[in-house]
Amino acid sequence: MRTAYSVETVRNAETELMARLPEGALMQRAAAGLAAACADLLGRVYGARVVVLVGSGDNGGDALYAGARLARRGAGVSAVLLAPDRTHQGGLAAFTGAGGRVTDDPFEVLAVADLVLDGITGIGGKGGLRPDAVPVARAARGSDAVVVAVDLPSGVEADSGEVRGEALRADATVTFGTYKPGLLIDPAREYAGTVRLVGIGLEAHLPSVPDLEALQHADVARLLPEPAAESDKYRRGVVGVVAGSARYPGAAVLAVAGALRGGAGAVRYVGHAADAVIARFPETLVHAGPPAKAGRVQAWVVGPGLGDDEEAVRDVLASDVPVLVDADGLRLLDAAAVRDRDAPTLLTPHAGEAAALLGVPREEVESSRLASVRELAAHYGATALLKGSTTLVAGPDGSRTPVRVNPMGTPWLATAGSGDVLSGLAGSLLAAGLEPRDAGSVAAYLHGLAARHAVAEGAPITSYDVASALPSAWHDVTHT
Ligand SMILES: NC(=O)C1=CN([C@@H]2O[C@H](COP(=O)(O)OP(=O)(O)OC[C@H]3O[C@@H](n4cnc5c(N)ncnc54)[C@H](OP(=O)(O)O)[C@@H]3O)[C@@H](O)[C@H]2O)[C@@H](O)CC1
Numbered sequence: 001m002r003t004a005y006s007v008e009t010v011r012n013a014e015t016e017l018m019a020r021l022p023e024g025a026l027m028q029r030a031a032a033g034l035a036a037a038c039a040d041l042l043g044r045v046y047g048a049r050v051v052v053l054v055g056s057g058d059n060g061g062d063a064l065y066a067g068a069r070l071a072r073r074g075a076g077v078s079a080v081l082l083a084p085d086r087t088h089q090g091g092l093a094a095f096t097g098a099g100g101r102v103t104d105d106p107f108e109v110l111a112v113a114d115l116v117l118d119g120i121t122g123i124g125g126k127g128g129l130r131p132d133a134v135p136v137a138r139a140a141r142g143s144d145a146v147v148v149a150v151d152l153p154s155g156v157e158a159d160s161g162e163v164r165g166e167a168l169r170a171d172a173t174v175t176f177g178t179y180k181p182g183l184l185i186d187p188a189r190e191y192a193g194t195v196r197l198v199g200i201g202l203e204a205h206l207p208s209v210p211d212l213e214a215l216q217h218a219d220v221a222r223l224l225p226e227p228a229a230e231s232d233k234y235r236r237g238v239v240g241v242v243a244g245s246a247r248y249p250g251a252a253v254l255a256v257a258g259a260l261r262g263g264a265g266a267v268r269y270v271g272h273a274a275d276a277v278i279a280r281f282p283e284t285l286v287h288a289g290p291p292a293k294a295g296r297v298q299a300w301v302v303g304p305g306l307g308d309d310e311e312a313v314r315d316v317l318a319s320d321v322p323v324l325v326d327a328d329g330l331r332l333l334d335a336a337a338v339r340d341r342d343a344p345t346l347l348t349p350h351a352g353e354a355a356a357l358l359g360v361p362r363e364e365v366e367s368s369r370l371a372s373v374r375e376l377a378a379h380y381g382a383t384a385l386l387k388g389s390t391t392l393v394a395g396p397d398g399s400r401t402p403v404r405v406n407p408m409g410t411p412w413l414a415t416a417g418s419g420d421v422l423s424g425l426a427g428s429l430l431a432a433g434l435e436p437r438d439a440g441s442v443a444a445y446l447h448g449l450a451a452r453h454a455v456a457e458g459a460p461i462t463s464y465d466v467a468s469a470l471p472s473a474w475h476d477v478t479h480t
């Protein structure tokens with residue numbers, strides 16, 4: 001599991017740790033890791049041209065100490081001081097002592113740089129880059145140099161992943177002690193490039209519950225249901241899929257395709273697209289009446305391509321099993337009915353649907369994804385899965401459980417019907433007994449991985465290809 005902690009938590013841990021260490025030791029650890037990462041990126045340090053962008057805080061201090069280390073190894077290092085009268089004094093002394101040069105002409109050195117270290121702001125940064133830093137940042141980005149962000153790309157919000165103004169896009173970020181939420185959540189994540197975590201001893205001082213966590217292969221493998229020798233299809237769970245309409249039969253087919261590959265023992269389809277479903281998947285159990293009369297299921301999926309069948313949504317929400325609501329189902333959702341349920345509910349909106357559920361503009365959800373998913377979960381008393389380039393899953397109990405962020409997304413998933421496959425898959429995992437936050441995050445992970453597998457076979461891919469690649473994604477996580 002990769003975990004991320006908020007700035008406040010990082011600062012508390014830092015205070016505890018610093019009390020036990022000689023002054024400056026922590027910054028030296030950070031600078032050593034940073035310089036080593038730069039050396040790896042450069043290949044050859046001797047003779048390399050490095051520019052250090054230095055802001056007013058400790059982030060600039062890290063950059064200066066790392067610049068000093070590179071200078072001692074024979075790099076030509078220049079520093080651009082953005083707040084000359086508030087530059088980190090120890091860092092500056094070490095830097096000049098090692099042969100680093102302070103420059104008055106940032107554009108001259110940036111034009112020929114091999115590597116730029118962005119030490120403008122780290123976890124102390126607020127808002128986008130300030131006006132004086134903007135032309136310098138643009139020149140850095142516009143040069144041929146590799147841009148390495150110190151701790152975080154300057155200009156992004158560490159806690160939320162928001163980018164409120166201009167930020168300096170990095171090719172790589174070297175972060176200290178722990179990931180920060182902004183390094184894992186779009187849009188900030190896109191500014192970070194490849195992220196390398198440098199241990200500085202902070203780990204032991206961080207609380208056991210992080211703010212954010214990202215599953216990895218081993219976590220997914222541990223959470224996936226495994227059919228035991230005595231399992232029959234009912235013990236493995238039956239998932240009911242209420243989806244599709246005369247107008248959108250394909251959504252039903254895709255949701256069933258996802259559900260069949262999610263580990264449930266059987267899929268029961270309820271709706272007006274049974275012929276299309278059976279034609280593709282003869283193993284599906286179909287039912288033409290209302291969901292309540294369809295027979296026992298261990299979880300329901302309702303909504304993909306459903307049209308205006310409000311009654312079906314109401315019927316399913318009245319059941320006493322876990323329910324996943326997606327797409328049209330979200331449009332027809334009664335918040336009170338969700339809050340009153342005893343069994344868990346999992347809502348799976350994309351940004352537009354989430355905006356409608358929250359009554360805010362879509363842009364607001366897109367720019368502050370973490371706050372939005374938490375708010376949705378709290379407002380509906382449900383687990384919320386916010387789809388997007390970084391899918392987030394929040395439980396209904398606030399900060400007591402970490403929000404899950406999916407590291408497996410790929411732009412190839414932005415294709416028609418991909419959400420239908422995801423909802424079927426997540427519903428199937430619910431029926432197999434996973435709790436909603438696990439079902440949602442495991443489904444998002446497998447879905448992204450399946451898309452990557454499908455792309456390896458040839459792109460562009462369709463949603464059906466993603467569903468078909470789910471078994472190989474499953475095999476991948478359980479056999480590595
Ligand atoms: N925590 C740890 O464990 C460790 C932390 N370490 C390092 O310390 C870093 C945090 O240092 P920090 O607290 O000094 O803050 P930092 O990010 O340098 O910003 C400083 C100042 O910038 C200013 N400023 C604000 N917004 C701005 C903007 N948009 N554009 C321009 N300027 C802006 C603002 O000052 P203001 O001008 O508002 O007075 C603010 O006070 C951390 O990221 C890591 O690199 C490691 O050394 C070791 C372990």
Ligand SMILES: [K+]
Nearest residue numbers: 118121150152
């Ligand atoms: K930075």
